[in-house]
Amino acid sequence: MRGIIIPFFVAIFLAFFSTPLVMKLAFKIGAIDIPKDDRRIHKQPMPLIGGLAIYMGVIISSLMFLPVDKTLISILLGGTLILISGIIDDLRGLSPRLKMLFQLLGGICLLIGDVKVDFITNPFSTVNEIFYLNYLSIPITLFWVVGITNTINLIDGLDGLAAGVAMISSLSFAIVAGKFGYTNVIIMSSILAGACLGFLPFNFNPAKIFMGDTGALFLGFMLAAISIEGVMKSVATIAVIVPIMILGVPIFDTTFAICRRILNGKSITTADKGHLHHRLLAKGYSQRKTVMILYGISAVFVLFAVIIAKANSNQAVYLSVILFVVTVIVGLKLGLFGTKKK
Numbered sequence: 001m002r003g004i005i006i007p008f009f010v011a012i013f014l015a016f017f018s019t020p021l022v023m024k025l026a027f028k029i030g031a032i033d034i035p036k037d038d039r040r041i042h043k044q045p046m047p048l049i050g051g052l053a054i055y056m057g058v059i060i061s062s063l064m065f066l067p068v069d070k071t072l073i074s075i076l077l078g079g080t081l082i083l084i085s086g087i088i089d090d091l092r093g094l095s096p097r098l099k100m101l102f103q104l105l106g107g108i109c110l111l112i113g114d115v116k117v118d119f120i121t122n123p124f125s126t127v128n129e130i131f132y133l134n135y136l137s138i139p140i141t142l143f144w145v146v147g148i149t150n151t152i153n154l155i156d157g158l159d160g161l162a163a164g165v166a167m168i169s170s171l172s173f174a175i176v177a178g179k180f181g182y183t184n185v186i187i188m189s190s191i192l193a194g195a196c197l198g199f200l201p202f203n204f205n206p207a208k209i210f211m212g213d214t215g216a217l218f219l220g221f222m223l224a225a226i227s228i229e230g231v232m233k234s235v236a237t238i239a240v241i242v243p244i245m246i247l248g249v250p251i252f253d254t255t256f257a258i259c260r261r262i263l264n265g266k267s268i269t270t271a272d273k274g275h276l277h278h279r280l281l282a283k284g285y286s287q288r289k290t291v292m293i294l295y296g297i298s299a300v301f302v303l304f305a306v307i308i309a310k311a312n313s314n315q316a317v318y319l320s321v322i323l324f325v326v327t328v329i330v331g332l333k334l335g336l337f338g339t340k341k342k
Contacts, residue, residue, distance in 0.1 A: 004174070007061050007064070007065040007187050007194070008191065010065070011192070014060050015057030015194070015198030016053075016198035018052070019198070019202045020202075022050055022209070023047050029091065031048040031087075031212070032047055033045065033047075033210055046207065046208075047208075048209075049087055049090050049211075049215075050202065050203060050211040051211040051214035052214055052215070054163070054199050055079070055080075055215075057195030057199075058195045059079075061195070062076060062188060062191055065191070070112075071113050071114065071229065072113075075110065075113065075115060075222070078106035078107070078108075078110050079218055081106045081109065082102060082221040085103070085213075085217060086212060089212075089214075090212040103146045103149050106221055107141060107145035110141065110145060110225055110228070111141060115228050117137050117144060118132065119131055144228065145224045147224075147251075148223055148247060149220035150217075152216050152217070152220030154254050154257060155249065155250045155275065155276075157275055157277050158281075159203060159206065160204035160207065161277060161291050162211060163203050164200060164291065164298075165249055165250065165294065165295070166196050167192075167193045167197055170196065170226070172305055172306070174193070175309075176230065176231055176242055176246070176305065177189060177230040179309055180231075182229070184229075185226060185230035188226055188229075189226055189230065192223070199211065220250075227243040227247070241305075245301050245308060245320070247301075248304075248305075249294060249297055249298045256276070257275060260274050277290050277291075277294060301323070304319060304323050
């Protein structure tokens with residue numbers, strides 16, 4: 001336990017004390033978010049690149065407490081590439097194609113370090129039937145990395161939302177990884193959670209700094225890597241279901257966004273105000289209350305994930321179906337799918 005708690009608090013310390021320095025750097029280099037459209041909730045210019053403080057907490061703590069092997073190097077190198085793309089995007093703007101290129105390069109770093117989805121299990125089998133992916137593991141891994149990296153970026157719309165959801169997800173991966181005895185994954189998950197917690201005092205409403213794409217993309221990439229290394233390498237049936245449950249809020253919000261934009265005849269990369277947090281704000285909830293509601297929803301998904309991790313194959317499938325149906329119904333009630341143009 002001591003081997004987990006110490007890295008967690010060191011990451012908190014590093015991120016917390018790095019954030020004021022990053023704030024000064026943001027003002028110095030002009031990494032400022034000036035509200036210029038009605039999608040932005042804030043009204044005053046805000047320093048960006050706050051994710052750099054999270055990055056410092058993760059990188060330094062990981063090098064201190066984890067064995068420096070090809071797995072760690074591949075994850076940190078990929079995360080660094082993603083961070084660079086986020087900094088460029090926060091400073092100058094980066095096209096979707098270039099963002100995708102950086103994310104694919106980050107995914108390739110993971111593949112080189114053997115952090116990949118090697119196989120999937122049949123959730124309907126009682127004997128953990130395994131399907132080896134062979135060459136398909138490459139596109140499936142890249143798809144997962146790109147997808148999760150962008151889901152965290154898409155929910156980063158309110159003070160403290162992305163950092164809090166990422167922290168909850170990281171702690172959940174630590175719990176599930178403990179089921180399999182993946183010590184290194186437990187430590188890395190704890191470090192990521194600690195870095196998020198250290199950043200939150202400056203990012204929670206009213207925020208003093210935003211993490212920007214610098215932080216949101218980095219967090220998404222790290223969660224993608226941790227989910228592969230900590231759950232998907234298991235032969236248990238939950239390897240298919242649990243990561244989706246743990247990352248339920250960003251995954252389902254992104255899925256709703258894609259469906260909504262297609263139904264409205266728009267590009268899936270077009271920004272809108274139809275995300276879950278926008279819908280809750282429109283119902284009159286304050287920023288703080290909206291974020292706390294979404295923390296609570298994320299915690300519900302996590303609770304289901306932990307229960308599923310302890311369930312047998314059939315129970316896991318039934319619980320997943322129930323949660324999926326409830327989520328779709330709630331999405332319809334809140335109008336997250338949007339309205340198709342006539």
